[in-house]
Amino acid sequence: MSTAIESSTQPVSASPVVPAERRATSLILRAREFGIFGVLFLFVLFTSIAQPRFLSLQNIKFILIDTTVFALLAIGETLVIVSRNVDLSVGSVLGVAAFVSSNLYQIDPGISIIVVFAVGIGVGLACGLGNGILVAFGKVPSLVVTLATLYIIRGLDVLIVGGNQVVANALPSSFLAVASGSVLGIPVISIIVAAMVLLAAYYLRNFRSGRDLYAIGSNPSAAQLVGIPTSKRVLIAFVISGALAGLAGVIWASYYGTINSTAGNGYELQVVAAVVVGGVAIFGGSGSVVGAAIGALLLNTINSALYVLGVSAFWDQAIAGLLLLVAISLDKGIASYLAKVLRGRSRNHGA
Amino acid sequence: MKKTLSSLLLVGVSSVALVACGTTSSSSTTASGSSTSGSSSSGSSTSAKNVKVFVIPKQLGNSYFTTADSVKSGGALAAVQQLGATGSETSGNASTPSAQLPAIQAAISQGAKALVISATDPTALCPTLDAAMKKGVTVVTYDSDAPTCRTLFINQASTAQIGTSEVDLLAKQIHDTGQIAIVSASASSTNQNQWIGYMKQELKKYPKMQLVSIVYGNDDPATATQVTQGLLQQYPNLKGIISPTTVGIAAAAALLDTPQYRGKIALTGLGTPDEMKKYVADGTVQSFELWNPANLGYLAGYAAVELATHKITNKQGTTFTAGKLGKFTIGADHTILLGPPYVFTKANINNFNF
Amino acid sequence: MALDVVDQSATAGSDAVGNPSPIRRLLRPLLRWEGGLALVLVISVVGGSLLSPEFLTASNIFNLQLSIGEIAIMALPLTLIIISGEIDLSVASTLGLSSSVLGYLWLHHWSMGLIIIVVLALGALLGLFNGLLVTRLGLPSLAVTIGTLTLYSGIALIVLGSTIVSNFPLSYTNIGVNSVPGVDLSYSMLIFFILAILAAVLAHYTSFGRSIYAIGSSPEAAAYAGIRVKRVKTILFVLSGVVCALAGILFTFRLSTAEYNNGSGLELNAVSISLLAGVSIFGGRGTIVGVVLSVATLGVIQNALLLTSFPQQAMGVVIGGLLLVSVFVPNISLLRNYLRSRRLRSNAALVDDAGSNG
Structure with a gap:
């Protein structure tokens, strides 16, 4: 049941009977996703009228693959932001995981792909653990900690990479196929990431430790007082964010095939943008993983549309920036409108 | 048509040169290096021993520049070392003038006699490089030029x-x-x-x-x-x-x-x-x-030391032998051309490792 | 983490309103944060001069000033914005767009005096746009300024495209590379010091400044106290825009180059300066003295490392490590209090009190 609520990319699915209060909150959550989904829908509609090839199978595939890395990062970032923290180190973590994992093939060409993925995720997990310990037990603001680890991890990455790089020729085709393989025209990797989005959404809604993150984000001191182990929860959020950034790094390596110390440079702000566009409150306490993933999809769709429409190369960055602002404003507008409507309705019920 | 033919011809010649340099043994490079410095030393030239050369690529950690600069690959620092000067590589961590400039300034503060630079911007480095040249520092650009503020530019290909x-x-x-x-x-x-x-x-x-x-x-x-x-x-x-x-x-x-x-x-x-x-x-x-980035770096490093020790000048028509790479002539605008670009195909690509 | 949030706002709250002794209020942060920073600065200066004979030369110190000048200038209004509880990530794009417009107008033969006025006005406009989006539409500044970061540098690309303007007369570009006559001070550093004094007066000795801290500590409380929160925040964003435009002009003259991607990526450097200065990212805390010390510390360390054989690739590790240490040191006492009170089985509310007064 709850999966249906959380995963409602089609928001008009009939939901079973639930207590009134929960229904109201889930309605708001769904409405938030509906808002961003509506923006995405309108955007796709207008673009495909202008250029029908925008909706070609091939282009949809391109957009989906391009989104996977950001969607993965957005899952972790959402968990962190919901708990009133932020993780700015994801781009650097992605970079170091991409190189360390794919470089295994240059050391031992016969290495198992499972080991490569495990190492990538492990590297990410270790970085996330470091961030988490510093933030949760060191009692320092996460923005400062992760800005510092952004520099530190990137610096270590540059040192590890040295002047080397991993090239496509050193990577087996089975590894390169991870990002490019598809079933019925849909990239396998996108299906897996979509499943992970739903899984994370299910976790946030239905597991106590998931819901605790919202409580921590809404009111940290109150959460502490009612006995939520805040440090532990926040630590886990950072660990998951790190591990997912590590996984995203391995997929990045598989997709682009050439890996040096610049992989993932500057991704941190793009991920935060995607999450915020997806309706996750930057000061914690509300938002959903599904919304964040749609946010990542929307940003990639905007970029793709500008390139497919052949907007002058000099103009597309400005338009992308403007559309980002429009998306945030629209989402905010829709959300506050719906909140007003819902408030009015519950008042009527009360009377 | 004529142009195409001649360029194809040049490509052919260079392919031989490239393969040849790949197989040159290290002993022969030192031999040719020492013979050059021995034959061309004159009264005005100074010893390379006290010459500090800083190699400043656009950005650190870029594998193209690592190949162009490092001793291991036979790049710029290999030439500097071979001529008996001291060299080191420095730069910023992003390919922008504001990241590269502090590295250039630090190199000058440390008493650089010659700078081998790939310019992150054709004009933005000029105030600093002009000041350095006024102090007698030799500025050799490679890969990317700063046309108005350097002693010599090593052009990878026309x-x-x-x-x-x-x-x-x-x-x-x-x-x-x-x-x-x-x-x-x-x-x-x-x-x-x-x-x-x-x-x-x-x-x-x-x-x-x-x-x-x-x-x-x-x-x-x-x-x-x-x-x-x-x-x-x-x-x-x-x-x-x-x-x-x-x-x-x-x-x-x-x-x-x-x-x-x-x-x-x-x-x-x-x-x-x-x-x-x-x-x-x-x-x-x-x-x-x-082009071969290691050769590009090598030529730049070699020319920088030769200029800094006054063995050659940057005048058009000056000819010198750059160790393993052979003879080069300084052309118009104080530029040396490394050679024509080299075309890689299925047939030859496996002969190269950079 | 949760506790930390409470602690900091509590500290800030007492800073802004309740504390009876203004002298103690002024001195306490100096002893705690700025004192630590000053110590780090002294250590790095001594270390730098031991490691490299060139470090303490006039020309090197001048270069040091040049390399950090514009970022330092941008960090000043950014610090005030962070104290008010917001953030501005569009600072580097504002610099880039200002530089591009300067180049474009110069290319079209405008007089430099007029160009400078136009560019500063443009900066104000860009800041106003940020400010209105944040205050009138109620959008989070982090999101807004990530958007305008892209938008402003996008507009810069439209304005200049592939053109690089570099034919500025020496009389202007000399401002970027020469020292102020008589002193070994770059113009950018002189401007930084002037602006720092102005910002310090504004922040610490005016009612406007006090309202910045009050807003950062608690926007609701500030609003109830009659402070026009939206107006104050909008003014701060406008100030940031103007100052970043000024930094853009200096950047253009220093490099004698106007290009659409001038300054790209510098936003996080500016944020790092503010955070190293001890400005709380949750608002309400931070001093301009801290910013000056932070600028000096970062500049000295980066410069000293460049003069030694330290692998430059690891610069990020040092800067990041410094940021971590700086944010941890003041928290050690906090942590000790926390542990002690845990032992005494005091409740969480008491811990907050201890942390804020200790």
């Missing part, structure tokens, strides 16, 4: 030739016919824009080839991939892509490396053999070109 030869390479692959596009680096990259200028000129020779779009991947794999995807959707009849930047061509090749596009859309440009081996082996890319 600008015109890079532009025209890439169009010729592509024309051969698509039989002189069809829509083509360019995936460049950043919009304000001087190198790129000059090469593209010559490409446009050369395209006049191929009336059936139509340049439909120039897009900018900003030397970021993700952006380069997305702009190339956009090209494929916007121009379903696209026949060829030129990407005169190593990041762009690798990203485009990874994207085209599917049965759907392989062999149907031709791709050429500037790439490094290591990065492109897979795509050449599986037929995604037939041919592309580049």
Whole structure:
């Protein structure tokens, strides 16, 4: 049941009977996703009228693959932001995981792909653990900690990479196929990431430790007082964010095939943008993983549309920036409108 | 036609030279190095012993520049070492003038006699470099020039030739016919824009080839991939892509490396053999070109020490022997041309490791 | 983490309103944070001069000033914005767009005096746009300024495209590379010091400044106290825009180059300066003295490392490590209090009190 609520990319699915209060909150959550989904829908509609090839199978595939890395990062970032923290180190973590994992093939060409993925995720997990310990037990603001680890991890990455790089020729085709393989025209990797989005959404809604993150984000001191182990929860959020950034790094390596110390440079702000566009409150306490993933999809769709429409190369960055602002404003507008409507309705019920 | 022929001829000659230098033993390079300094030493020249050379690429951690600079690959620092001077590599961690400038200034503070620089910007470094030259520091640029504020520029290949030869390479692959596009680096990259200028000129020779779009991947794999995807959707009849930047061509090749596009859309440009081996082996890319970055660095390092010790001057017509690379003559605008770009194909790509 | 949030706002709250002794209020942060920073600065200066004979030369110190000048200038209004509880990530794009417009107008033969006025006005406009989006539409500044970061540098690309303007006369570009006559001070550093004094007066000695801290501590409480929160925040964003435009002009003259991607990526450097200065990212805390010390510390360390054989690739590790240490040191006492009170089985509310007064 709850999966249906959380995963409602089609928001008009009939939901079973639930207590009134929960229904109201889930309605708001769904409405938030509906808002961003509506923006995405309108955007796709207008673009495909202008250029029908925008909706070609091939282009949809391109957009989906391009989104996977950001969607993965957005899952972790959402968990962190919901708990009133932020993780700015994801781009650097992605970079170091991409190189360390794919470089295994240059050391031992016969290495198992499972080991490569495990190492990538492990590297990410270790970085996330470091961030988490510093933030949760060191009692320092996460923005400062992760800005510092952004520099530190990137610096270590540059040192590890040295002047080397991993090239496509050193990577087996089975590894390169991870990002490019598809079933019925849909990239396998996108299906897996979509499943992970739903899984994370299910976790946030239905597991106590998931819901605790919202409580921590809404009111940290109150959460502490009612006995939520805040440090532990926040630590886990950072660990998951790190591990997912590590996984995203391995997929990045598989997709682009050439890996040096610049992989993932500057991704941190793009991920935060995607999450915020997806309706996750930057000061914690509300938002959903599904919304964040749609946010990542929307940003990639905007970029793709500008390139497919052949907007002058000099103009597309400005338009992308403007559309980002429009998306945030629209989402905010829709959300506050719906909140007003819902408030009015519950008042009527009360009377 | 004549031009094409001669350039092909040059390419052939250089291919021999490249292969030859790959097999030169280290003992012979030292021998030629010492003989040069022995024969050309005159009263005015100073010993290389106290000459500090700083090699300052656009950015640290970039494998192209590591090849161009390092001792191991036989790049700039190898030449500096061979001539008995002391050398070290320094730069910023981003390819911007504001990151490169502090490194340049620190090098000057540390008593640099010569700087070997790949300029992150043609003009932005000039106030600093001009001041350095006034103090007697030799400034040799390589890879990317700062034309108004250096002693000598080592040009990897003639600008015109890079532009025209890439169009010729592509024309051969698509039989002189069809829509083509360019995936460049950043919009304000001087190198790129000059090469593209010559490409446009050369395209006049191929009336059936139509340049439909120039897009900018900003030397970021993700952006380069997305702009190339956009090209494929916007121009379903696209026949060829030129990407005169190593990041762009690798990203485009990874994207085209599917049965759907392989062999149907031709791709050429500037790439490094290591990065492109897979795509050449599986037929995604037939041919592309580049110079030997280690030789480029070596020549720059060699010339810098020779200039700093007053063994040579930067006057047009000056001739000197640059160790393992042989004889070079300084041309107009205080520029030395390394040679024509080298074309890599399935037949030769496995001979190269950089 | 949760506790930390409470602690900091509590500290800030007492800073802004309740504390009876203004002298103690002024001195306490100096002893705690700025004192630590000053110590780090002294250590790095001594270390730098021991490691490299060139470090303490006039020309090197001048270069040091040049390399950090514009970022330092941008960090000043950014610090005030962070104290008010917001953030501005569009600072580097504002610099880039200002530089591009300067180049464009110069290319079209405008007089430099007029150009400078136009560019500063443009900066104000860009800041106003940020400010209105944040205050009138109620959008989070982090999101808004990530958007305008892209938008402003996008507009710069439209304005200049592939053009690089570098034909500025020496009389202007000398401002970027020469020292102020008589002193070994770059113009950018002189401007930084002037602006720092102005900002310090504004922040610490005016009612406007006090309202910045009050807003940062608690926007609701500030609003109830009659402070026009939206107006104050909008003014701060406008100030940031103007100052970043000024930094853009200096940047253009220093490099004698106007290009669309001038300054790209510098936003996080500016944020790092503010955070190293001890400015709380949750608002309400931070001093301009801290910013000056932070600028000096970062500049000295980066410069000293460049003069030694330290692998430059690891610069990020040092800067990041410094940021971590700086944020941890003041928290050690906090942590000790926390542990002690845990032992005494006091409740969480008491811990907050101890942390804020200790």
